[in-house]
Amino acid sequence: MTLSEEDYIKAIYHLGSGKEQPISTNAIAVQMETKPSSVTDMLKKLSGKNMVKYKKYKGVSLTEHGELTALSIIRKHRLWEVFLVDKLGFAWDEVHEVAEQLEHIKSDKLIDKLDTYLGNPRVDPHGDPIPSKEGEFKKSVKKLISELPLGSEGVCVGVNDSSAAFLKFLDKNGISLGDTLKILEKEDFDGSVSIEVNNKEMRISDQIASNLFLEVLEKN
C-alpha cells in the first residue's frame, strides 16, 4: 500500500463505513481535498486490490480487508498521537499533521514496541479509541459530564457554553481541553460532581458539569 492509497482507505472509513449506504465519489474528493476524477481513478485501483467494493456511479464501501487496513492505519495514527503528547509534550491540538505522516511508517515491530512503550493506551489524546492489532475497539461518544455515570473516564473535548467566564473558570482550575477527567462522585442534592483531573480532586457545580463535554468509550 502506498501512502496515498492508505489515506484514501482511511478517508473512506471515516466517511462512515459504519453506515449502510456506500460513500460517494464527491464526498471522498471533499475529504481528500482533491478532484472527483482523481478519486474515480483511485477507486478503480483500490477495487483491483480488493480493498473496496465499487460500482460505477453507485459509490464505494470498504471490504473486510479494506476495513482492517483502515483500522491498522488509524491504530498507528493514534498511537503516534499519544507518543507526541505524552512523551514529547506536544499539545493535543498540534499533533494531527505529524501523525498524518508517521502513520505511514512501515514496521510491525515498531508499532508493537511503541504500543508497549506507551503502556497500551486505549484512547488517543482526543479521546478517540485506539484499535487493537486485530482491529477491535470500543466506540467513543461525546457527552456532557452531567449525562455520564459514576466512574466514567474520558477526555475533555469541548464546551457547551463558550463564554469567556466559563473558559476562564476552567483555566483557573487547571482544566484544559485534552485533559483526562474521571468522575468520582455525584451529589444528587445539587447535581455537583467530584472529579479527578491531572492527579487533583475537585468538586464542580452542576452548571459546570452541564457545560463540559467528555469523549468517553462506550461500555461494552
Add this chain to the structure above:
Amino acid sequence: MTLSEEDYIKAIYHLGSGKEQPISTNAIAVQMETKPSSVTDMLKKLSGKNMVKYKKYKGVSLTEHGELTALSIIRKHRLWEVFLVDKLGFAWDEVHEVAEQLEHIKSDKLIDKLDTYLGNPRVDPHGDPIPSKEGEFKKSVKKLISELPLGSEGVCVGVNDSSAAFLKFLDKNGISLGDTLKILEKEDFDGSVSIEVNNKEMRISDQIASNLFLEVLEKN
C-alpha cells in the same frame, strides 16, 4: 524536498563530500541501487534546486545548501535511531531500515522535541556523531581500545579477532556490540585496561584491548 531527493542528497554526502573530487554518477547509482540514467535525471533536478554543483560527465558535489540539507537529514536519522534503541528497545543492528523512513518526517518542532526528550545525544547507537541543528559535529573514528587514551568513551563496533573464543569471552562478560564503553585506567606494566560498560567496571587484558574496536568522537 521529496523523499527521493533527500535520499540522493544523503547518498552524495556519504560518498564523500569531504573529498575534493566530485562524486561519479555510477558511484551514486551503486549506492542508491538504481540505474545511472536515473541518477543523471535526478542530478539535473537537484542542480536546478541549487543543492548540487553538476557538470555533465564531470561528476557532482554538494553545494553549501546541499550539505546543510544532508546534515539535517542525517541528524534526524540518527536521533530516530537513538529513540528506537534507547526508548523502544530495538537492537542496534535492527534500526537502520526504520530510521531510513522516519528521517523523512517533516516537522522541525518534532525533531527539536525528540532531541530534548533523548537528552541531546551526541552519538547514535553505532557511535556515529549526531549533527547539531546548525550542522556542526565532531567526526568519529574507529580505533582499538589499546590505541585510545584514558577517558575515551565510545561504542563497541567490531572485533579484530573474530574467533569463537573471543566472541564467547565478550558475551560472558556482558559486552555486546553497540554497548557504550569508557576507558577508566590503563596499566603500563601489562597493558591491561580498566573499563566501564553497562554501569559495570571491569579490567580487560591487553589481548582483549587490542582486539575490540570502539567508535569514538575525535577530540576537537
Add this chain to the structure above:
DNA sequence: ACAAATATTTAGATTTGTCTAAATTTATAT
C-alpha cells in the same frame, strides 16, 4: 595516438497520482 573499454547521457517508455475539459449518467423540479 588511437582503438577498445568504461562511464555517462539521451531518447523513449512506464507507473503513480494528479489535473482539466468533455462526455455520460443520475437526480430533481416543474
Add this chain to the structure above:
DNA sequence: ATATAAATTTAGACAAATCTAAATATTTGT
C-alpha cells in the same frame, strides 16, 4: 415526462521517478 442540474466517469495531459536501449563522451592500454 422531460428538461435542467448535479454527480460521476472518461479522455487526454502532466510531473515525478524510474527503467531499457541507444548514443556519446571519457579513460585506458598498447
